[in-house]
Amino acid sequence: MRSxxxxxxxxxxxxxxxxxxxxxxxxxxxxxxxxxxxAGEGATKEDIENIRVVFGLDKxxxxxxxxxxxxxxxxxxxxxxSGESILKEIAPRYVGTIQLAFSSIIISSTLGILxxxxxxxxxxxxxxxxxxxxxxxxxxxxxxWLGLLLILVFAVYLKVLPSGGREGFKSIILPALxxxxxxxxxxxxxxxxxxxxxxxQDYIRTALAYGIPKRKVxxxxxxxxxxxxxxxxxxxxxxxxLSGAVLTExxxxxxxxxRYIVDAVFSRDYVVIEVGILIxxxxxxxxxxxxxxxxxxxxxxxxxx
Amino acid sequence: xxxxxxxxxxxxxVYFNTEEGIVxxxxxxxxxIDKGEILGLVGETGCGKSVTVLTVLRLLSNASTIxxxxxxxxxxxxKLSEKExxxxxxxxxxxxxxxxxxSLNPVFTVGQQLMDVxxxxxxxxxxxxxxxxxxxxxxxxxxxxxYIVNKYPHELSGGMxxxxxxxxxxxxxxxxIIADEPTxxxxxxxxxxxxxxxxxxxxxLGVSILIITHNLGVVAQICDRVAVMYSGxxxxxxxxxxxxxHAVHPYTRGxxxxxxxxxxxxxxxxxxxxxxxxxxxxxxxxRFHPRCERYKDGVCNAQAPSLRQxxxxxxxxxxxxxLPEGVVEEVNV
Numbered sequence: 001m002r003s004x005x006x007x008x009x010x011x012x013x014x015x016x017x018x019x020x021x022x023x024x025x026x027x028x029x030x031x032x033x034x035x036x037x038x039a040g041e042g043a044t045k046e047d048i049e050n051i052r053v054v055f056g057l058d059k060x061x062x063x064x065x066x067x068x069x070x071x072x073x074x075x076x077x078x079x080x081x082s083g084e085s086i087l088k089e090i091a092p093r094y095v096g097t098i099q100l101a102f103s104s105i106i107i108s109s110t111l112g113i114l115x116x117x118x119x120x121x122x123x124x125x126x127x128x129x130x131x132x133x134x135x136x137x138x139x140x141x142x143x144x145w146l147g148l149l150l151i152l153v154f155a156v157y158l159k160v161l162p163s164g165g166r167e168g169f170k171s172i173i174l175p176a177l178x179x180x181x182x183x184x185x186x187x188x189x190x191x192x193x194x195x196x197x198x199x200x201q202d203y204i205r206t207a208l209a210y211g212i213p214k215r216k217v218x219x220x221x222x223x224x225x226x227x228x229x230x231x232x233x234x235x236x237x238x239x240x241x242l243s244g245a246v247l248t249e250x251x252x253x254x255x256x257x258x259r260y261i262v263d264a265v266f267s268r269d270y271v272v273i274e275v276g277i278l279i280x281x282x283x284x285x286x287x288x289x290x291x292x293x294x295x296x297x298x299x300x301x302x303x304x305x
Numbered sequence: 306x307x308x309x310x311x312x313x314x315x316x317x318x319v320y321f322n323t324e325e326g327i328v329x330x331x332x333x334x335x336x337x338i339d340k341g342e343i344l345g346l347v348g349e350t351g352c353g354k355s356v357t358v359l360t361v362l363r364l365l366s367n368a369s370t371i372x373x374x375x376x377x378x379x380x381x382x383x384k385l386s387e388k389e390x391x392x393x394x395x396x397x398x399x400x401x402x403x404x405x406x407x408s409l410n411p412v413f414t415v416g417q418q419l420m421d422v423x424x425x426x427x428x429x430x431x432x433x434x435x436x437x438x439x440x441x442x443x444x445x446x447x448x449x450x451x452y453i454v455n456k457y458p459h460e461l462s463g464g465m466x467x468x469x470x471x472x473x474x475x476x477x478x479x480x481x482i483i484a485d486e487p488t489x490x491x492x493x494x495x496x497x498x499x500x501x502x503x504x505x506x507x508x509x510l511g512v513s514i515l516i517i518t519h520n521l522g523v524v525a526q527i528c529d530r531v532a533v534m535y536s537g538x539x540x541x542x543x544x545x546x547x548x549x550x551h552a553v554h555p556y557t558r559g560x561x562x563x564x565x566x567x568x569x570x571x572x573x574x575x576x577x578x579x580x581x582x583x584x585x586x587x588x589x590x591x592r593f594h595p596r597c598e599r600y601k602d603g604v605c606n607a608q609a610p611s612l613r614q615x616x617x618x619x620x621x622x623x624x625x626x627x628l629p630e631g632v633v634e635e636v637n638v
Contacts, residue, residue, distance in 0.1 A: 202402060206400075210395030211425060301459050
């Protein structure tokens, strides 16, 4: 188990290196001269030359890369548009995004797993039908529409929750629901299938034949087996929540990394795009590594590194 | 003195509703097991052996009809509540399954699974339950039980897993162990070891064992008595000697003849002609009559034969049995 963890963590180093190189090279993948792209349309020759020096674009590529890396951590890297340190700008937004992503993952996994287990245990009953109808609707509801609907109900009519902004616990409920509900639908469907499979296994018959109460058989013996594929999907959903949060962040005026990057795209703030994507990608990698570690906790057969 | 019966199954009937029709899995099953006895239940695939034992433990969730009696120490298990059954399963009656590779939960250690059962039925704390788990692993002759107890099923071989299963079966000092084809999935050497362990446990712990098998070699090796099933009926029961030497039912004779002799080379193996009957539309009368070599028209196909008794231990269901010379059949309704 320990060697498995160490191996997984060591694997992060080359992944981080690869991801950072890719993000750094975005500027070079875009057709045209980087300095010209940064300068934008209608810039004079002096402007472009100036930018080359200020951004270090006249230096060799590896020096630029190292400066890029150092710049992120020291906060020296500045937004082209605002001139502010990117680190300073992105940090609070990053916290916002993570808060939102975690809240919605909690909603989607608890609700999804609960519905999936219920649907599997009461297979073909009205409970199953209701849960799966919810899953179908949830999976096919557009996020922005759901967001607006929730605002309409809870903020406009019932006036119990704020329609946007980021002030306290109450303000995160609606955006987290908006992001979490469609994702819970996917988790529910998968949990149902996985649970049905687990419940039909021989070891469940063994547990029942030995007088283990049904509740324990379902929530201990079957669920631990059924969760293995579910955890994978929850990990992948987290990536979707990081990147797909842009719409939700826009609908609720939630200050997050998604919107920050999209704004940067519109204002051609390439440095911000580079850093934003790098941070998002790294978070995704970290989450998936945690999922891998969680696998090993759930399934002893995967512990051999 | 009358020997006390541990388990008595009387006129057990089990039907299932399916889309194709009603499957008459068990029609009239009568069985009894004494204390400290090993009973072999033999028959072809699909004759109802597994349904019988699953009914005893009330583990069938989809049966449409269950009638008859399953008396365990005089108490009808079919009449108990689900809650009362939880105290029978795993405590009084335990089961060993055919597939050791899949019968244990892959995500819990051997020890955790044993301890769950032990704590549930024996009222022991964690430490004592662990001690008991190691003790029963020792009883089934697993080497290094302190080490095995922390292993996951996938780290053990098939034979070792089956021993763990047997350890679980004896962990709460049951009165009856039901072993459903416990050696079918194992190779012959391991099979012999497992049978040896079962026999030893019977002698050491005085537990009764109902062993389901389609291997008559297994029966000859460890059983005291045999019950032969065919298409939802127990058609003949007797001691091992009675069945192997003086079987009276044509089906039992057919089964015995189907074992290829070791001493001589044979060109073709002996078979019973025909197939196992369809359980939705079974043959009328005796369900074996279309395949029977002693079939009498108008008798065998008219009505199912009743249970008849030859000796105190030997019973059968047949109109035209191979009776030993000079024996007049006794009808016991």
